[in-house]
Amino acid sequence: MLDKLQNIMDAACKWGNKNLGTSIQFPKPTKKSMVSSAFSSGIIGSAILMYGLSFNNKWILLVGGLGIISSIFIYQQSKKTIR
Secondary structure (H helix, E strand, O other): HHHHHHHHHHHHHHHHHHHHHOOOOOOOOOOOHHHHHHHHHHHHHHHHHHHHHHHOOOHHHHHHHHHHHHHHHHHHHHHHOOO
């Protein structure tokens, strides 16, 4: 899924470079940056989840849960990254 997003962004940058006369390149994340992003997202998601549990706020619980789910998704994508 992340590969499709990168391909779309590369195509958009190529179109912009060709039609607008710019030289934009979309950076590709390395495995190390993806793992660190997953780790920090998991820590922040856990902290938000704990805040939601302590103040009994369902919306905050949802945001914290989504943060943890996103960290799991990012980590799974980092396993597929070869670099």
